Amino acid sequence: MPTHRQWPITDDLAALREHIQRYAAEAGLTGTRLDDLVIAANEAAINVLEHGGGVGTLAIWRDDASVAVEVVDNAGLLSPADVPRDQPPGRGNRGYGLWLINRLCDAVSVDQSPGRSRIRLSIRLAAPARTNV
Template sequence: MEPELRCPISTDLDAIRRLVRDHAGRGGLSGERLDNFVLAVNEAVTNVLDHGGGTGTVLARTDSGGVTVEIADEAGRLSAAHLAAAEHGRAHSAGFGFGLWLIQHLCDRVELDQSPLGSRLRLHMSVRTAADRPPGTLVPQGCDPAEAALPPADPGLQGPAGFPGTLG
């Protein structure tokens, strides 16, 4: 059985980021891909705290191909329509949904399951060799770089507290 990490969602985002970073690092992610994955998980957990029910679980698993983190939200408010709007930039242009847009552009794969027990957002990042990683890019494998380009920097947009660096 592969290693697994399970922790409750809490407002201690720094602790969650550290746990995910350690787990994903042991799973083979490193450098910019590791940073991007931790940022994506942070955004997903923040969405549960800000827009979901505020309670849920972070579950991380590794296998030979990469790392998968499931963010379970007991309120189940996140829908496929939210993901679709964010993926195509419609939500961001309306002033919300940037976190979902960012998640989808940082991760190799993003999936959503809904049930009467809530919603589960599954983020996956494949382990790649250095030769597979384009230098200085945030574009996941298989994405069109023109579609995945980050919006212009906003000097007022700061990264999450405790996360190395800022957005913008």
């Protein structure tokens, strides 16, 4: 299995989800953890199409502990402050993508530079232990 794959983000999100799912499953993600990564990566790709200038790339790789996805757009509008910690107020059925990504993934980071934004998300291959609060 290749350690790194990359695809352009196009309107064919179904094909992109299939690539992500296949790679992550081969890397060892299963069940809900696999679904979470596919959903989160899909949300990041949708943001590129709707808010990131419509042009970008999605890269995926794994190490011994996790599978990571990096989505880069060519607009550079996404900033770290755009990822909400709390659920956004009810605004209909839109505006939840970044919040959802943050909820589904074990780690999320955003870097912004002129003409480029990058969101990186990762999910550990082994689910973290749950603590009772």
